Amino acid sequence: MVLGLKDNFEYEGYDVLVARDGREGLDRALADHPDLILLDIMLPKMSGLDVCRALRSNGVDTPVIMLTARGQEIDKVVGLETGADDYVTKPFSIKELLARVRAHLRRATRQVADIESYAFGDISLNFKKHEAKRGEEFIELSPREFELLKYFIQHRGETITRDQLLDDVWGYDNYPFTRTVDNHIAKLRQKIETTPAEPKYIITVHRVGYKFLG
Numbered sequence: 001m002v003l004g005l006k007d008n009f010e011y012e013g014y015d016v017l018v019a020r021d022g023r024e025g026l027d028r029a030l031a032d033h034p035d036l037i038l039l040d041i042m043l044p045k046m047s048g049l050d051v052c053r054a055l056r057s058n059g060v061d062t063p064v065i066m067l068t069a070r071g072q073e074i075d076k077v078v079g080l081e082t083g084a085d086d087y088v089t090k091p092f093s094i095k096e097l098l099a100r101v102r103a104h105l106r107r108a109t110r111q112v113a114d115i116e117s118y119a120f121g122d123i124s125l126n127f128k129k130h131e132a133k134r135g136e137e138f139i140e141l142s143p144r145e146f147e148l149l150k151y152f153i154q155h156r157g158e159t160i161t162r163d164q165l166l167d168d169v170w171g172y173d174n175y176p177f178t179r180t181v182d183n184h185i186a187k188l189r190q191k192i193e194t195t196p197a198e199p200k201y202i203i204t205v206h207r208v209g210y211k212f213l214g
Contacts, residue, residue, distance in 0.1 A: 001090075002018055002020075004094075005038065005094075005097075006018060008094050008098070009098075009101075012098060017032055017034060020044070021043055021044040021045040021046065022043035022044065022045050022046025022047055022048060022050065022051045023045040023046045024045075025037075025039065025043065025046075025051055026046065026051045026054055026055065029051075029055055029060065029062070030055075030058060030060065033062070034062060035062065035063075035105060035108065036062060036063045036064075036065070036101060036104055036105055036108070037055075037062055037063070037064045037065070038065050038067055038097075038101075039051060039052060039064055039065070039066050039067065039084070040066075040067045040068065041066055041067070041068040042068065042069070048066060048067075048068075049082050052064050052066070052082045052083050052084050053082045053083065055083070056082070056083035062108075063085045063086075063104040063105070063107070063108050064083065064084045064085055064086075065084070065085065065086045065087070065088060065097075065100060065101065065104065066084045066086070066087045066088070067088050067090060067092075068087075068088075068089060068090065069089070069090045085104055086100055086104065088100065115127055115150055115153055115154065116128045118149075118153050118214075120201060120214030121192075121194075121200070121201065121214065122134050122135050123139075123192050123201075123214075125146075125149060127146060127150055130143070130146055132146075132191075132192075134192070139191050139192070140191075141188075141191065144169070144170075144184060145184065145187070145188050145191070147169050148165070148169055148184060148185075148188060149188070149192075151165065151168060151169050152202065152210070152212035152214070153212065153214065155212070156212045156213070156214060157211065157212070157213070158211065159205045159208055159209060159210075159211050160209050160210055160211065160212075161208060161209040162181040162182070162209050162210075164209070165181050165209070165210075166180070166181060181209075185202060185210060188202065189202055200213065201213055201214040
């Protein structure tokens with residue numbers, strides 16, 4: 001099966017790394033940083049579930065698609081709970097697997113892609129020039145506010161916690177003052193929302209964080 005998958009993916013233009021057991025797979029994933037991981041649950045030395053768990057605990061957010069011959073619902077639940085992004089039961093169609101791989105790679109690329117410009121409502125942003133406009137009038141945004149907006153745009157539609165914003169925008173690990181985020185969001189709303197008290201774009205998710213709907 002490994003040889004068949006390797007041949008098919010290489011035929012589609014992918015570079016393929018192969019590991020013969022779980023321990024080797026974990027080591028290669030940590031060392032070579034692949035764009036996507038196909039991971040069989042039943043592996044020698046270290047199960048696919050343990051490999052996936054170890055990857056996530058090491059901060060690796062690479063998309064993981066689990067492959068298994070088992071069809072029981074409990075296995076799917078366990079696989080997804082360990083951090084897998086998708087689950088394919090053998091025997092499977094290679095066309096379906098390729099389609100899922102392409103979908104996860106598109107999603108991952110979209111999340112990390114740098115954004116040069118973006119527009120929503122009457123707001124237009126140029127991240128390369130650090131310029132912001134409401135209609136034809138320039139808005140003065142701080143570097144932090146540009147970073148916040150870029151992060152929201154990259155994760156539009158997702159609920160983002162205050163801790164995520166502190167870690168990914170501020171770079172603080174376990175920084176205690178999550179009020180920092182709320183203060184910056186309040187100032188940002190004053191600049192980009194038509195009615196800051198009733199925001200249309202940066203929405204508060206009660207007790208969780210924020211969601212961008214631009």
